[in-house]
Amino acid sequence: PRSVPSPGPMAAPAAGPPPVLRIVAECGRSRARAGELRLPHGTVPCPVFMPVGTRGTAKGLTAAQLAALGCRICLGNTFHLGTRPGPELVRRSGGLHGFMDWPHNLLTDSGGFQMVSLLELSEVSEEGVLFQPPHGGDPVLLSPERAMEIQNALGADIVMQLDDVVSSTTTGPRLEEAMLRSVRWLDRCVAAHARPQQQRLFAIVQGGTEPELRLRCLRAMTQRAVSGFAIGGLSGGEAKARFWRAVKLCTEHLPRDKPRYLMGVGYATDLVVCVALGCDMFDCVFPTRTARFGSALVPWGSLQLKNQKFAKDFRPIDADCGCPTCQRHSRAYLHALLRCNTAALHLLTLHNVAYQMKLMGSIRDSILRQRFPEFVREFMAAMYGGRGGPPAWAREALESVGITLG
Amino acid sequence: MATAGGARPPAPGDDGRRGAARVARVPRLLRVPVRRRGARMRLKLLGAGRLGSLAGLGRGGAGALALPGCLLYTRAGAAPHLTHDTLREVRGVPGVAHVALPALAEIHDVLEEYKEGAAKFMGMPDAVLYCSLHDPVTPCPSGYNTNKMVSLWGSSGRMEITASKFMDIQRAIQPDWFQCISDGDTISGEAGRKRAQKSVDRSLSFLDICLQLQEESPELQGSVMFGAIEGGDILEERLRSARETAKRPVGGFLLDGFQGSAMAKETKLKLIASVTAELPEDKPRIIHGVGKPDEVLECIERGVDIFESFFPFQVTERGCALVFSYDCHPAPEATVLPQNGIQDLEKNGAQEDQEEVSKADPEMTPFEISLKDKKYHDDFGPLLEGCSCYCCQRHTRAYVHHLLVTNELLAGVLLMMHNFQHYFGFFSAVRDALRDSKLDQLKELIFRQALQGPASTALRH
Numbered sequence: 001p002r003s004v005p006s007p008g009p010m011a012a013p014a015a016g017p018p019p020v021l022r023i024v025a026e027c028g029r030s031r032a033r034a035g036e037l038r039l040p041h042g043t044v045p046c047p048v049f050m051p052v053g054t055r056g057t058a059k060g061l062t063a064a065q066l067a068a069l070g071c072r073i074c075l076g077n078t079f080h081l082g083t084r085p086g087p088e089l090v091r092r093s094g095g096l097h098g099f100m101d102w103p104h105n106l107l108t109d110s111g112g113f114q115m116v117s118l119l120e121l122s123e124v125s126e127e128g129v130l131f132q133p134p135h136g137g138d139p140v141l142l143s144p145e146r147a148m149e150i151q152n153a154l155g156a157d158i159v160m161q162l163d164d165v166v167s168s169t170t171t172g173p174r175l176e177e178a179m180l181r182s183v184r185w186l187d188r189c190v191a192a193h194a195r196p197q198q199q200r201l202f203a204i205v206q207g208g209t210e211p212e213l214r215l216r217c218l219r220a221m222t223q224r225a226v227s228g229f230a231i232g233g234l235s236g237g238e239a240k241a242r243f244w245r246a247v248k249l250c251t252e253h254l255p256r257d258k259p260r261y262l263m264g265v266g267y268a269t270d271l272v273v274c275v276a277l278g279c280d281m282f283d284c285v286f287p288t289r290t291a292r293f294g295s296a297l298v299p300w301g302s303l304q305l306k307n308q309k310f311a312k313d314f315r316p317i318d319a320d321c322g323c324p325t326c327q328r329h330s331r332a333y334l335h336a337l338l339r340c341n342t343a344a345l346h347l348l349t350l351h352n353v354a355y356q357m358k359l360m361g362s363i364r365d366s367i368l369r370q371r372f373p374e375f376v377r378e379f380m381a382a383m384y385g386g387r388g389g390p391p392a393w394a395r396e397a398l399e400s401v402g403i404t405l406g
Numbered sequence: 407m408a409t410a411g412g413a414r415p416p417a418p419g420d421d422g423r424r425g426a427a428r429v430a431r432v433p434r435l436l437r438v439p440v441r442r443r444g445a446r447m448r449l450k451l452l453g454a455g456r457l458g459s460l461a462g463l464g465r466g467g468a469g470a471l472a473l474p475g476c477l478l479y480t481r482a483g484a485a486p487h488l489t490h491d492t493l494r495e496v497r498g499v500p501g502v503a504h505v506a507l508p509a510l511a512e513i514h515d516v517l518e519e520y521k522e523g524a525a526k527f528m529g530m531p532d533a534v535l536y537c538s539l540h541d542p543v544t545p546c547p548s549g550y551n552t553n554k555m556v557s558l559w560g561s562s563g564r565m566e567i568t569a570s571k572f573m574d575i576q577r578a579i580q581p582d583w584f585q586c587i588s589d590g591d592t593i594s595g596e597a598g599r600k601r602a603q604k605s606v607d608r609s610l611s612f613l614d615i616c617l618q619l620q621e622e623s624p625e626l627q628g629s630v631m632f633g634a635i636e637g638g639d640i641l642e643e644r645l646r647s648a649r650e651t652a653k654r655p656v657g658g659f660l661l662d663g664f665q666g667s668a669m670a671k672e673t674k675l676k677l678i679a680s681v682t683a684e685l686p687e688d689k690p691r692i693i694h695g696v697g698k699p700d701e702v703l704e705c706i707e708r709g710v711d712i713f714e715s716f717f718p719f720q721v722t723e724r725g726c727a728l729v730f731s732y733d734c735h736p737a738p739e740a741t742v743l744p745q746n747g748i749q750d751l752e753k754n755g756a757q758e759d760q761e762e763v764s765k766a767d768p769e770m771t772p773f774e775i776s777l778k779d780k781k782y783h784d785d786f787g788p789l790l791e792g793c794s795c796y797c798c799q800r801h802t803r804a805y806v807h808h809l810l811v812t813n814e815l816l817a818g819v820l821l822m823m824h825n826f827q828h829y830f831g832f833f834s835a836v837r838d839a840l841r842d843s844k845l846d847q848l849k850e851l852i853f854r855q856a857l858q859g860p861a862s863t864a865l866r867h
Contacts, residue, residue, distance in 0.1 A: 055808070055809075055812045055814055057809060057814050057815075057816040058816075059814070059815055059816065060487075060815035060816055060818075060819055061816075062492060062796070062816070062819060062820075063800070064495075064796075065489075065491065065492065068491075080812070084808065084811060084812055085783065085804070085807075085808045085811075089783070089784055089804065089808075092784070092786070093786065093802065093804060093805065099805055099808075100805075101800040101801060292815075311513070311516055312515075312516050312519050312520075314520060324489065324490065324491055325489075328490055328529040329529045330527070330529075332516055332520070332527070333483075333527055333528060333529060336482055336509070336512075336513050336516065337482050337483070337484060339482070339509075339512075339561045340481050340482050340509055340561050341481040341482055341484050341486055341487070342486070342487050342815060342818060343481075343484040343485070343486065343487055343488055343489055344484075345815065346487070346488075346489050346492075346815070346819070347489055350489065
């Protein structure tokens with residue numbers, strides 16, 4: 001067995017940037033925390049869900065609309081922006097903030113996930129990921145250094161290390177190799193990061209759902225001086241029973257005083273459970289993507305508004321939702337509008353983002369008021385009440401941190 | 407038959423021509439005789455041409471529309487790409503919204519069950535709503551109308567409706583204004599005299615049926631019916647249609663059958679002038695299918711009051727931004743090029759655009775630039791210098807170019823906001839020019855750009 005590398009001399013700079021996380025309250029039973037992220041473009045309450053604005057736009061929403069919904073941090077994507085329009089152009093536009101006219105915080109991921117998930121021809125080596133750009137041109141190497149260079153140009157408040165990404169169902173030597181390489185690449189990212197005061201670097205813990213690999217990765221990465229830790233390599237096709245155990249293992253071994261960012265998680269139930277397990281930050285394309293397929297998120301599931309059964313349903317999506325869509329429009333109208341006007345997609349995107357913001361706000365509020373376990377029970381009752389109760393994995397996960405469901 | 411809705415007899419001193427643009431000596435306040443409770447629409451002309459306003463619109467009678475002006479183009483009640491709050495960021499949105507019948511006909515059963523009218527159903531309970539027979543952007547294939555039925559074209563395909571069915575649907579819609587069902591299938595260029603004659607006969611027949619049905623419909627007592635003037639490109643038929651329609655108690659007139667490009671321009675302009683000369687001055691005239699700024703001016707000069715705003719939508723759909731100038735007196739520092747545009751051809755961005763991109767999109771006009779063009783990749787200026795719209799205040803050509811190239815939905819949102827605001831600003835400038843007797847200067851500016859592209863787009867940042 002190969003041993004994990006120990007941190008190099010540059011891994012613990014003398015005066016790092018100020019800590020990101022300020023914990024304001026903790027749940028007395030579970031591992032849930034409520035707090036604030038202190039970032040260059042303002043304070044962000046957490047736990048927080050970050051909408052994904054892949055190419056410098058929160059899909060059909062204007063920056064003003066997104067801010068009006070209460071969003072204070074969203075994602076941009078290094079891979080997509082790095083190819084088009086390219087980091088140099090974005091830098092000349094005043095960084096991604098200037099390009100999008102977004103006054104609040106941004107997080108960019110490194111591009112590793114897209115490289116592997118989107119491209120047919122990509123080859124990983126110790127150097128980096130070699131890939132064939134989808135729109136023509138010579139093969140390009142995305143190395144840890146290049147990933148940092150691009151992210152430095154984009155200027156997001158939080159930047160992610162380049163990690164060696166494998167599918168969450170991978171097992172065997174490739175999984176271990178990827179984990180160890182991710183640690184080495186973390187060191188290279190720390191060394192290459194040219195703007196540590198303006199941009200906070202997060203590590204990404206790997207190891208799939210193999211506890212032993214996860215643990216080794218955790219032990220190594222927590223020795224590095226980074227501002228926060230992401231839990232990567234999950235939320236793919238792995239079994240939920242393995243998923244939550246891997247998350248819990250990570251939160252057990254990550255430092256209390258640094259934010260834990262669980263990547264790719266966005267279904268409401270998953271958010272609630274993973275907050276209970278101790279995660280602070282989440283991102284997922286699901287709410288915005290599903291909106292563009294005509295699906296509206298509600299506390300009891302989702303409404304497929306293209307379905308004929310909504311043609312004469314004159315109620316709003318959710319009578320308790322205060323978003324602009326629910327204030328003005330009915331399900332019947334949205335059903336009709338979906339046929340002929342993209343405005344329908346934007347109305348649904350608005351609602352789904354509002355839903356996510358409201359959910360996280362309720363979660364946070366309940367932690368502050370020391371009633372998070374009750375909130376979880378109410379949430380589960382609303383979501384699964386008529387359908388035979390919450391899924392077994394969610395029950396087990398919550399039980400493991402002291403929350404029992406009825 | 408009562409002629410309460412007909413035209414005034416000529417006053418002493420009038421030269422007998424009515425409707426054509428001419429200078430009047432005193433402003434006149436003319437009222438549409440109120441035959442129905444709730445129809446409080448008043449047209450006020452201020453004297454210069456047909457500068458004026460429509461007031462007393464809508465349910466509460468508080469709606470107004472400045473004339474000459476345009477409607478807000480919507481698709482099923484929402485401005486294309488825009489939610490209510492993004493539309494609110496657009497300045498100068500007109501007081502009357504335009505919705506096409508097909509989208510509403512497809513949900514007739516829904517509206518019947520809803521009972522409270524289409525405006526409320528579409529989330530705009532306080533809007534003044536005009537319902538046209540067809541959508542200006544959807545092509546209407548020729549040959550599908552009969553003496554009893556007209557074909558509509560919606561997202562689910564073709565619907566045949568009779569006058570009776572038409573009124574059923576209008577009863578469920580409860581619009582403030584609506585175009586009476588008519589046969590306008592004369593634009594394909596193959597219609598001869600006989601077909602033109604049929605379009606007039608059928609439309610008058612439909613009109614009489616619908617007027618009768620409106621009398622019997624409590625839901626439509628507050629709605630204003632616009633009579634469609636048809637007749638293809640045959641002058642005789644156009645005059646007959648105008649005179650006969652004007653005899654009916656309609657609240658306004660719609661000049662139909664001028665869409666498309668089959669009709670020769672000279673013919674079109676002559677027919678429009680001839681038609682409006684037959685119409686009473688105290689009722690508004692809408693034209694369908696005319697959107698380009700030069701054509702708008704030509705129609706205004708010939709007695710047309712109201713236009714649609716599908717043109718900025720079409721510009722948006724091809725990834726373009728309106729950049730034509732309508733400022734006859736730009737401030738000295740804003741004049742970026744001398745007015746002798748011909749010498750500056752090689753610097754004129756829009757000119758190059760026409761050559762490069764017109765291959766890609768033959769519909770593109772000289773009034774716009776194509777943001778998909780590679781040269782905007784690193785252009786950090788706004789879409790249009792000096793524009794105060796949401797997009798120009800916050801974003802660059804480079805950003806919009808990026809959004810288009812990456813197929814992002816936000817491109818349509820931002821371009822629609824800009825294109826609408828610019829187009830509404832143009833109409834405001836037309837009204838100002840009429841008021842200040844500067845219409846000729848505005849015409850000169852617009853027509854010059856129609857020939858060679860706008861002078862203001864060459865400045866790069």
